[in-house]
Amino acid sequence: MYIGLLHLHNFGRWLVLVAAVVAIVIAVLGLVRGAPWGRGAKLSGLAYLIMMDTQLLIGLVLYGLSPLVRAAMGDMSLAMADTQLRFFLVEHFLLMVVAVALVHVGYALSKRATTAKAAYTRASVFYTLGLIAVLAGIPWWRPLFPGA
Template identity: 40%
Template sequence: MLLVHSILRWAVLLTGIWAVIRAYKGVSGKTPFTAADNKAGLFFMIACDIQLLVGIILFFTSPLVGAARADMGAAMKDSVLRLFTVEHESLAIAAIALVHIGKSKVKKATDAVKKHKLALNFYSIAMILIIIMVAMIMTKGQRGWI
């Protein structure tokens, strides 16, 4: 499951970049909100949701996280254990919530400019959190670039 989670990271990053680029082009070019713009946000949300499901499975089956949850006091003093039991999950939930909120607000907006602005704002902030999360894993977790 860890390998699947690592590979899915790229799907999240790529779909997120796609969604942000489409939103940026829409804002800067004042173009209509098209089906492709909608699909970019939808695929970003789906990739995040699949990644969340795999992450939840890992959270409850990982021996590392299991050991940390057994003694949370000690885990909070260890930066790697804290990363995998609290920090990573908190950032992931916040990022995925932003994607969902953004997708919902975009769907409800009536004008194309507003849709693109909402998508750009919510998806960009989510992507920043995701990039921070990936960077934390790369530096503290030392899991490699798979």
């Protein structure tokens, strides 16, 4: 089960990245063009949000099942001294939780905006910050398509 979830989580990162880029491009173009806040902007933001939430849920299950995390919890001082253990135990986890929170805030604030400009601005800023946190938290040294 662990390996299957790990592969699903790895594949999910690509869905998150695609959803993020689409949502950000739509938000920025809407802002630049002065377009009305419409269905495309709402749905792209919602897709990004759903992908992030799904990844977080899978990640939390992996966190509980991970032999790497279990080993690290056994000796926290040793784990903090090891770059890879620290990354998965603390850095990846925190960056992704922050990323999910940023996307949620951006989605909620854009829904509550009273003008299209405000909605697009909020979505652009928070979705981009969320993507930056995701990019910072991805373990880039791991295979991009494991098992391929």
